């Protein structure tokens with residue numbers, strides 16, 4: 137559906153997008169993740185044909201975004217970062233107007249407007265003035281205008297920015313529902329949002345692509361070679377527990393803290409084999425009570441922080 141190859145964009149001397157390449161198959165929901173200023177909106181504006189690139193190529197449904205912008209725009213629904221709307225229009229009037237702009241034939245317009253109102257939960261608001269709606273409802277109107285002409289591809293730039301937690305969840309559910317019928321690219325710097333809605337995540341930092349994978353794979357691949365952290369709660373004397381734990385092979389660090397309850401908290405880091413079973417056996421055989429044992433896995437947030445704050449490292453294939 138989307139093929140981006142070696143795309144770059146400079147604003148004067150500032151390189152905002154630096155040679156990124158990725159492709160998105162039809163039907164996928166892709167999260168575009170990166171810190172402020174990473175180049176997310178710039179890339180999205182290029183894909184929608186609102187901004188020219190400095191170099192590289194991008195095609196949507198086989199059409200080049202630079203030489204065929206009309207064909208491309210017909211296939212795209214775009215929710216820009218600041219969601220510009222016509223505040224003085226009524227919701228359904230605005231959506232009819234968008235149909236006209238997007239070249240929807242007159243006899244299909246009512247059906248499309250009804251679909252968009254229904255999909256975005258706006259039926260009861262159809263007669264209201266856009267400018268008087270709450271921010272969350274305006275965001276829904278923004279999504280409705282993005283889907284009203286039945287595009288193959290939705291490009292949503294921070295669709296939940298500024299929404300309260302309940303509205304964020306509703307909008308997220310709406311995007312997941314829209315994702316069943318459309319290819320979607322959404323940008324965000326909110327990690328739980330991306331893990332909840334996207335099958336695949338592209339992380340960009342300072343204009344460069346630093347990761348491209350499924351959310352769960354990102355965390356797993358990041359964890360590889362970094363060893364494993366295990367935490368246990370054990371009933372027994374801290375010093376005696378420490379001596380037993382120290383006999384387990386392959387541990388780099390062992391921290392034992394006595395708790396007021398007479399239990400102790402044990403934290404270990406193992407760099408090679410997974411030490412969990414050996415730890416459990418050692419504790420139980422020594423006659424201590426093993427109350428809890430779990431490994432700490434890297435979250436997508438750990439991956440994001442690591443990829444966007446450390447020196448950029450090549451992503452392992």
Ligand SMILES: Nc1ncnc2c1ncn2[C@@H]1O[C@H](COP(=O)(O)OP(=O)(O)OP(=O)(O)O)[C@@H](O)[C@H]1O
Nearest residue numbers: 147150152170171172173174175176177178179325
């Ligand atoms: N019109 C412009 N003129 C000059 N520089 C710009 C312009 N638009 C964006 N930039 C710069 O390009 C870089 C990338 O900006 P972009 O808006 O693409 O980032 P972003 O990833 O969308 O960030 P955010 O999370 O803050 O929305 C930034 O350094 C920004 O200052």
Ligand SMILES: [Mg+2]
Nearest residue numbers: 176177178217
């Ligand atoms: Mg942006």
